Amino acid sequence: MDDGCVLIVEADVLVRSSLADYLRDCGYTVFETSDGQQARELLDDAAAVIDIVLADVNGSKENGFALAVWIRANYPAVEVVLAGTAATAVEKAAQICQEGPALAIPYDHQLVHERIRRLVAARNRGGKTPKD
Amino acid sequence: MTPLARPKLAGRRVLVVEDELLLRIALAADLRAAECDVVETGSADEAWDYLQAGGAVDLVFSDICMPGAMDGVELADRLKGRYPNLSVILTSGSHHLHEPDVKFLAKPYEFDHAVQFILDALTLRQGDTVYDAARHG
DSSP states (O other): OOOOEEEEEOSOHHHHHHHHHHHHHTTOEEEEESSHHHHHHHHHHHGGGOOEEEEESSOSSSOHHHHHHHHHHHOTTSEEEEESSHHHHHHHHHHHHHTSSOSSOOSOHHHHHHHHHHHHHHHHHHTTOTTO | OOOOOOGGGTTOEEEEEOSOHHHHHHHHHHHHHTTOEEEEESSHHHHHHHHHTTOOOSEEEEESSOSSSOOHHHHHHHHHHHOTTSEEEEEESSOOOOOTTSEEEESSOOHHHHHHHHHHHHHTTTTOOOOOHHHHO
């Protein structure tokens, strides 16, 4: 049975891992990459099993629009969902979650956003000087 | 895959640090099949970023040679200083570690063997719990 597969392309590990956890709890298989180049390599290997790409518009090496254009040209069957901010990404992930494969929503998606905000705030408070 | 998980290990959180994407995806999938929660990062820098932000894990399984400012050995050193109770396993195809206090798994490894190696390391430190309100609250 195909449970659905989402590829998340997001440079910030805190946002990416939180979205990935959420979508896995929704029942999806989730692949994670931090940039568009890795995403292209993965799609070239595994486009047949990837249903949806959820990509950050403001990627670290290329913006999400360029990746979206490339996917539409090369793998038109793959749905592309772009998000400009972490908050938008969470909303999009919640929509993906509602569309299946599981009917049950694991937890309120707003908790995901709160988790990301908490992690990012913690990083900004104490994580800038990893040599200490 | 043969069932490797022991029920008492369900929900244990493993951070896999590996820049080879397909290798990371495959190992992470097998660990999830063994009922571990898995966080994936593609560099030691990302892993440090995640942990510094308060991301909770029970074990870090890290490659040594990766792009970025930090390699796996430096990550393990920093983790030992900051999180002395955290289990750390290093893996590499080009380095061989002989430090008695660092667990090491040589590449290439069989996935079943790597999963069992990780589960065994988790079993050795039963007792700590991880609570993450966003996931379990």
